[in-house]
Amino acid sequence: MTEPPRPPEPGDDPTTPLSGSPGQAGYPPPGGYPPPSGDQPPPAGYPPPGGYPPPGVGYPTGGYGAPGGGYGTNEDKTWALIAHFGGPLGVFVGGGLLGWVAPLIANMTRGQQSPVVRAHAVAALNFQLTWAIVGLLSWVLTAITCGILFFVPMLVWVVPVIFGIIGGVKANDGTLYRYPMSYSFVKS
Numbered sequence: 001m002t003e004p005p006r007p008p009e010p011g012d013d014p015t016t017p018l019s020g021s022p023g024q025a026g027y028p029p030p031g032g033y034p035p036p037s038g039d040q041p042p043p044a045g046y047p048p049p050g051g052y053p054p055p056g057v058g059y060p061t062g063g064y065g066a067p068g069g070g071y072g073t074n075e076d077k078t079w080a081l082i083a084h085f086g087g088p089l090g091v092f093v094g095g096g097l098l099g100w101v102a103p104l105i106a107n108m109t110r111g112q113q114s115p116v117v118r119a120h121a122v123a124a125l126n127f128q129l130t131w132a133i134v135g136l137l138s139w140v141l142t143a144i145t146c147g148i149l150f151f152v153p154m155l156v157w158v159v160p161v162i163f164g165i166i167g168g169v170k171a172n173d174g175t176l177y178r179y180p181m182s183y184s185f186v187k188s
Contacts (some may be wrong), residue, residue, distance in 0.1 A: 033078065040111035042052045048109075050122055062155070065126075068170065071116055071174065072113075072114060072116065075110070076110070076114045076116050076117050077171075077172075077174075078091075079109065079110040079114070079117045079120075079121070080106070080116065080117050080120035080121070081168055081171055081172060082102055082105070082106045083102060083103040083107070083117070083121040083124040083125070083171075084108070084120065084121050084124050084164055084165075084167040084168035084170075084171050084177070085102075085164065085165070085168040086099075086101070086102020086103060086105070086124075087099040087100070087102055087124050087127070087128040087160055087164035087167075088101060088160060088161040088164040088165055089102065090102050090128070090159050091099045091128075091131075091135075091157055091161050091164070092161070097132050097135055097136060097163065098132070099128035099131065099160050100125055100129045100132050101129040102124075103121045103122075103124035103125035103128055104121075104123040104125055106124075107121035107122060107125060107186075112145060118174060118188060119176050119188055120167075120171055120177075121176065122186050122187070122188040123167070123176065123177065123179055123182075123188075124164070124179070125185075125186050126179070126182050126183065126184050126185050126186055127163065127167075127179035127181075127182040128160055128163075128164070128180050128183065129183075129185050129186075131159055131160040131181075134156050135153060135156045135157065135160075138152045138153040138155075139153055139154040144179045159181070163179055163180070167179060
């Protein structure tokens with residue numbers, strides 16, 4: 001980079017020739033400016049010495065690709081939040097059995113383009129599928145006992161709602177939440 005011209009200091013007379021000879025202190029180098037030192041950025045359009053590092057190298061990652069563990073775009077963050085928060089919504093709407101629909105839609109829509117969204121959607125999908133099966137079994141248990149264990153499906157509904165909200169909050173912070181009590185039906 002070049003340095004802008006400095007205003008003359010008091011006592012400097014622009015018409016007075018410089019004293020000394022080239023190479024001595026106080027005498028400007030040829031070209032008017034000192035040679036660039038190694039701490040300056042490379043000129044525009046040229047890579048730094050040694051080239052650019054490969055993508056993802058040299059950046060702290062949150063476990064899945066994007067620098068700093070965040071999202072590549074806001075759209076990735078939106079789809080990750082849909083995957084996590086859509087599970088509890090599906091539990092309420094579908095009577096405890098449809099929590100897996102939103103993570104599946106997020107995975108099918110954006111999972112092939114973004115590994116971050118795929119990781120979030122697969123984690124949420126596996127958890128919601130596990131608890132949909134548990135919810136179905138709780139309904140069967142309630143029917144077999146003629147309603148004596150009517151509270152079991154309600155307890156089973158609470159688990160995916162709570163952990164889905166926790167997963168969504170973690171996803172909002174940019175970290176991948178590992179759901180407890182989950183079987184891996186879908187591999188990432």
